[in-house]
Amino acid sequence: MTQTRTELAEVWPPTAAVAKTAGHERKSPMKAIREKCLDCCSGQPSEVRLCESVKCPLWVFRSGTHPFTAAKMKNRSQEQDFTESEAA
Numbered sequence: 753m754t755q756t757r758t759e760l761a762e763v764w765p766p767t768a769a770v771a772k773t774a775g776h777e778r779k780s781p782m783k784a785i786r787e788k789c790l791d792c793c794s795g796q797p798s799e800v801r802l803c804e805s806v807k808c809p810l811w812v813f814r815s816g817t818h819p820f821t822a823a824k825m826k827n828r829s830q831e832q833d834f835t836e837s838e839a840a
Contacts, residue, residue: 786816 755773763770768778779787786800789810793799800814812819 782813782816782818785810785813789814 760766760770760774766774789800789803790797793803803811803814805811
C-alpha cells in the first residue's frame with residue numbers, strides 16, 4: 753500500500769525508509785542545501801551565486817561548501833577575520 757503525504761509526514765524524525773518512500777535519495781546535507789538554493793533560484797546557478805538573501809540561514813552554504821571549516825577558508829586572513837568577529 754502506498755502511503756499518503758500526510759502519513760509520511762507523521763513519522764518524526766523520518767527514517768531512511770520513509771525518506772526513500774517519499775522519493776528522496778541519500779545525499780549529504782551540503783548537497784541538499786545546494787539543491788534547495790537552486791530550487792529557490794529557479795534552477796539558475798548564476799542566481800545562487802548572486803543571491804542577496806543574506807538573512808537566509810542557508811545563504812552561507814549556497815556554494816555547496818561549509819564556510820566555517822578552516823580547511824575550506826582560502827587564506828589565513830579569512831580565518832583570522834572569522835575568529836576575530838566571533839570573539840566580538
